[in-house]
Each structure stands twice: as C-alpha cells, then as structure tokens.
Amino acid sequence: MKKIIGIDLGGTSVKLAIVSQEGEVLEKWSIKTNSLENGKHIVPDIIQSITEHLDLYQLTADDFVGIGMGSPGKVDAVHKTVIGAYNLGWSNLQEVGKAFDEAFGLPFYIGNDANVAALGEQWKGAGKGNSDVVMFTLGTGVGGGIVTNGQLVTGEGGAAGEIGHLTVDTDYLTPCTCGKKGCLEAVASATGIVNLAHHFSSEYEGDSPIKASIDNGDEVTSKEIFDAAKEGDVFANMVVDKFVSYLGLAVSHIANTLSPSHIVIGGGVSAAGEFLREKIATKAYDYIFPQIRETCHIVLAELGNDAGIIGAAQLVNLG
Amino acid sequence: MKKIIGIDLGGTSVKLAIVSQEGEVLEKWSIKTNSLENGKHIVPDIIQSITEHLDLYQLTADDFVGIGMGSPGKVDAVHKTVIGAYNLGWSNLQEVGKAFDEAFGLPFYIGNDANVAALGEQWKGAGKGNSDVVMFTLGTGVGGGIVTNGQLVTGEGGAAGEIGHLTVDTDYLTPCTCGKKGCLEAVASATGIVNLAHHFSSEYEGDSPIKASIDNGDEVTSKEIFDAAKEGDVFANMVVDKFVSYLGLAVSHIANTLSPSHIVIGGGVSAAGEFLREKIATKAYDYIFPQIRETCHIVLAELGNDAGIIGAAQLVNLG
The missing domain is CATH 3.30.420.40 (ATPase, nucleotide binding domain)
Known part of the structure; x- marks a missing residue:
C-alpha cells in the first residue's frame, strides 16, 4: 500500500512524517526552520530532508500517493501558495507547490496549520x-x-x-x-x-x-x-x-x-x-x-x- | 431532461413546484396545511396534490429524478422523518419518507426548512x-x-x-x-x-x-x-x-x-x-x-x- 508524506511547518521546527493511508505514523523526524533571508531556505531544506529520508528508508516517489503540508500564514490551497507567514520570514508570496512538484512530481496539498491540525484530530484524534x-x-x-x-x-x-x-x-x-x-x-x-x-x-x-x-x-x-x-x-x-x-x-x-x-x-x-x-x-x-x-x-x-x-x-x- | 419535485412545507401552506435540474421553476402551486388531528392529513394531502398535478401536466414519476422537501421541526435526513414540528401538529415522529416512497417510488430527500431555504439562496439566489x-x-x-x-x-x-x-x-x-x-x-x-x-x-x-x-x-x-x-x-x-x-x-x-x-x-x-x-x-x-x-x-x-x-x-x- 502506498504511503503519504505529511509536513507540519512551524516557526521553530518542521515536523515531517511518513504516514499510512489509514493515518498511522510510520516514521517521523524534524528539522529546524531557517527563517533567515526571508525564509528562502525553508522549502529547499524540507525537500532535501525528505529526499535524504527516502534514501535512508529505501523509498522513492513511486511509494507515495502524495504530499500534504500545513503552513502558517494565508494559504491558497488552489494555487498552493503561502503569503504573510511572518514568523517564517514569508511576507511575500511563496510558490510552495511549484517547488514540491518539481522535486517529487507527486500530488501536493497545502492548508493552514490550525486547519490541518483540526483535520488530524477529526480523523485520528x-x-x-x-x-x-x-x-x-x-x-x-x-x-x-x-x-x-x-x-x-x-x-x-x-x-x-x-x-x-x-x-x-x-x-x-x-x-x-x-x-x-x-x-x-x-x-x-x-x-x-x-x-x-x-x-x-x-x-x-x-x-x-x-x-x-x-x-x-x-x-x-x-x-x-x-x-x-x-x-x-x-x-x-x-x-x-x-x-x-x-x-x-x-x-x-x-x-x-x-x-x-x-x-x-x-x-x-x-x-x-x-x-x-x-x-x-x-x-x-x-x-x-x-x-x-x-x-x-x-x-x-x-x-x-x-x-x-x-x-x-x-x-x-x-x- | 428529467425534472424534480420541490416541496416547502409550512404551518399555513405547502408550496409545491416542478423544478428543472438547473433550478428553474417550471410550474408551482400551493395547498393549505391541514394541521388538524395531529397533522395526519398533511402528507396524504401533499401526495394527492402532486398526483393530481402530474396528471394535469401529463407527467409520471418516470419524468422525475426525485422529490425534495423542506420541513419545520427536527428533521432526520437519513431516516427521512420529522419530529417536534408543533405548528403542524407533529409532536410525534412522522415517517414522511416512507409515505413518499410508497406513493412515487422516487428518491426522496428532506431537510429543515431554514436550511433548505439557505440552499436555495446559495444555489440560485x-x-x-x-x-x-x-x-x-x-x-x-x-x-x-x-x-x-x-x-x-x-x-x-x-x-x-x-x-x-x-x-x-x-x-x-x-x-x-x-x-x-x-x-x-x-x-x-x-x-x-x-x-x-x-x-x-x-x-x-x-x-x-x-x-x-x-x-x-x-x-x-x-x-x-x-x-x-x-x-x-x-x-x-x-x-x-x-x-x-x-x-x-x-x-x-x-x-x-x-x-x-x-x-x-x-x-x-x-x-x-x-x-x-x-x-x-x-x-x-x-x-x-x-x-x-x-x-x-x-x-x-x-x-x-x-x-x-x-x-x-x-x-x-x-x-
């Protein structure tokens, strides 16, 4: 059964996980959020960390149905962008979805962090x-x-x-x-x-x-x-x-x-x-x-x- | 194109209509709500009125995809029942869906009247x-x-x-x-x-x-x-x-x-x-x-x- 990558982007750390389609957390890890230089390192850091962990677990993009992410700020779920996440240094529009598309070619979904946490509690909590x-x-x-x-x-x-x-x-x-x-x-x-x-x-x-x-x-x-x-x-x-x-x-x-x-x-x-x-x-x-x-x-x-x-x-x- | 029967049940009158699947009201009429004898005449009256109007317009149940109804009181949309609609005389549970199933054999949906009005304004208003x-x-x-x-x-x-x-x-x-x-x-x-x-x-x-x-x-x-x-x-x-x-x-x-x-x-x-x-x-x-x-x-x-x-x-x- 294919899996899902879940990302919870916060002002201090980014939590990442490999989750089954039934909501079981199979692997999880975290990295620090580097909000320097208007947060321009954040998305590349996440992509690099995922790539490294997929290697570690001997997995490829083919093992996943998609990637989901919760982010602070104003999230546009349709265009997969974030703006106004000031604690990340993201005052300008961030083309988050585009970067993930290019890196993994997997379906990518993004939501506001508080909304996404509610979805977690509704589904499994x-x-x-x-x-x-x-x-x-x-x-x-x-x-x-x-x-x-x-x-x-x-x-x-x-x-x-x-x-x-x-x-x-x-x-x-x-x-x-x-x-x-x-x-x-x-x-x-x-x-x-x-x-x-x-x-x-x-x-x-x-x-x-x-x-x-x-x-x-x-x-x-x-x-x-x-x-x-x-x-x-x-x-x-x-x-x-x-x-x-x-x-x-x-x-x-x-x-x-x-x-x-x-x-x-x-x-x-x-x-x-x-x-x-x-x-x-x-x-x-x-x-x-x-x-x-x-x-x-x-x-x-x-x-x-x-x-x-x-x-x-x-x-x-x-x- | 098949049509829909829309019913708005109120304490004074019942509004009925034949509506296109795009939301155009093709025919409409109304009957008085008879709440005497614990409102036991209400559903039979509605069914009889629909039957008469289908005859009048030379239509049969086959011309419809279903029947929808808004009702006062506490509506159970799953079991298609109503209770506590005191202005109708319906203090006890009313098996509204069952009566419509027997009369027309069409898919039947029911909702609370205020909710259904909101759905109308959202769809076409x-x-x-x-x-x-x-x-x-x-x-x-x-x-x-x-x-x-x-x-x-x-x-x-x-x-x-x-x-x-x-x-x-x-x-x-x-x-x-x-x-x-x-x-x-x-x-x-x-x-x-x-x-x-x-x-x-x-x-x-x-x-x-x-x-x-x-x-x-x-x-x-x-x-x-x-x-x-x-x-x-x-x-x-x-x-x-x-x-x-x-x-x-x-x-x-x-x-x-x-x-x-x-x-x-x-x-x-x-x-x-x-x-x-x-x-x-x-x-x-x-x-x-x-x-x-x-x-x-x-x-x-x-x-x-x-x-x-x-x-x-x-x-x-x-x-």
Missing part, C-alpha cells in the same frame, strides 16, 4: 471517525479549524476558522493584534490570560502571589496562573473564570452554528487539562441550544504535536 | 454559484442555514444552523423560548424587536408615536417600528440600532468562523430592505476579521418565497 468536528488551538494566539461533512472548511479566500477573532469581550474591548477589539485571542490565549490578569490585578485587594508578581512588574505566564488557580489562589481563579467565560461563549457560538459532535481544545494552554476543559464545558453548556447540548462533546485534543503531520496526510486522502 | 453561503431568516423567530463546500451543514443530530440561539445579549439576558437567555431570536426577530421596544420605552423620555402606542398598551409590530425608524423617529431608531447591534455581532461570528462569500438576510423582517441591510453590514464589519471583511458580502435574499422549493430541488441534486 479526539473526534475520530466523526464528520463534524471543530478544534480550538489555544497557544500564543487562538487558532481554529472546522470540519463539516468530513471536509475541511476553508471558505472564501481560505480564511475560515478565524475563531480567535470572534468578538467575545464587549466589556473591556481589549485591543487585538488584528486591529479589532475584544477578540477571543486578546483574552483567551496564553497572552490573553496574562492581559486579563493585569487588568484584574488593579481591582483585586486580597493576597495572591500571582497578583504580587504582577504588581512587582515580574513576568507571569499562563501556566503560572493556571497552576495557582488549581492550588486555590482566589485571584488566579477569578482570572481563569473570566478567561473561561469568554472561551465558553465562543465554544457555544460554534456549537449553535455547526452542531459538531466534538469541539476539541488543543494547543499549549490546553496543558491545563481536565481542570480547564471541565470549566469551559460547564460555561459553554449554559449558552448552547438544549438539543445540541446533548450531542456536542467538548474534549481535549489527543494527538499533541502529531495532529499537524496526520492532518497533512489526510489532506492528501481528501484530494 | 443571492449567493448564486458560490460554495460557502450562510442565510439568516428573520421572521417570528430567527432561523438559519449554512452551506460550506457546496454542501448543506446539518451537523450531529441535524441541529446545525441554530443561529437564532447564538447568545448575543449579555446585557439584559432576555429570556428565549428555548429556555436559554440572551439568544439572538429573543432580541432580533419580529418578536425580538418588539421585546426591545418594550424594554426601552421605559427608559426613553422624548416624544415618539411608537413609544406612545407601547405605553398605551397597543400592539406594535416590527414593521411599524422599522417604518417609524425610516421616518426619523428617534425612539424607533434607538430600538433598531440595538436590534442591529445584536444582529451585526451574530453575522460577524458567522463571518469569522466560516468566511462565507455571502451572508444572506431573508425572512419577513428583511422586508425592511436596504435600510436594514446597510445597518447590519456596517455593524458587522466592525467585528469581522480584516481579511474576511474584504471577501464577505452581506446581502438581502433574492428568491423570496421560492427559496424553499428551489432549495428542496437542490437537495435532490446533491443526493
């Missing part, structure tokens, strides 16, 4: 075997990916899944990097929760090591806030509750709109685990239409860092 | 020829339908498109008939705008015939509020602006999530026309991710009452 699955990726920002009828939703201009820019904060209207105000990303990402902690530290009068750190001008991380909340810090819990109220509202919007069987919470912030998931689900269910509440499961991601390479392989299967 | 289109139906309630990748999104349990139950009102938490609070339907339907008018009438101190009617205990309609707003009534404009702020927020949620090419505003309330559309679009654009703002058109529905029969026909084409 927390939403396994279900046709309607949405993923929230809570990291430095908030990304998203939507699968309906078993297909990735890319929408007009490939911009679907901008869950991080749902307007949820109509109280403080926290500014977002996108230019809007009150976006989910501005209040419910790793940086968002720190924004909230700073906001509330001036209002809170009790004792709290987290509040003390903030008042001291020390840097506080999302992990420290969640750890303190788990240990019962009242201030940290106040911050987490606000964080969760925004996230619960956004999750409910997705549930009411798409009625997915699973809403998957992933990304670095989801390391807070069941403590976080349970709070999000409780809040979201208050806002979800009764009939949908019965069928929509709010779950933690299961594939971790492999979601991208597995989702990239599924891009090839979906064609 | 305001979103014509585009694969990603969402419709808001603003009537007594707020319905919705979502098309992504050219396919209707039904989600788990067939409940996708419950746009009317997006939580948008976090200020007053107006109770909704669904049991939740702050739903779009509770503030941005024909009844919702009247709710808002009642709410604001106690706060507003200026002169306004609309406010006077409310204070008098007279019944005020959504049309009267929109007409007064168009004529410059300050109170009516205050109500319309609040109505639009909720609707704009909900429209932005759809845009940021799905990046559709078109968000179509239909239903009875949309008779307020360009006056309403322009206000909704202006508000929504404030909340829409900049890149999506460029590609997402907020437009009025074009098919009117024909959206249902045309969308029902497209259900057959999609198979």
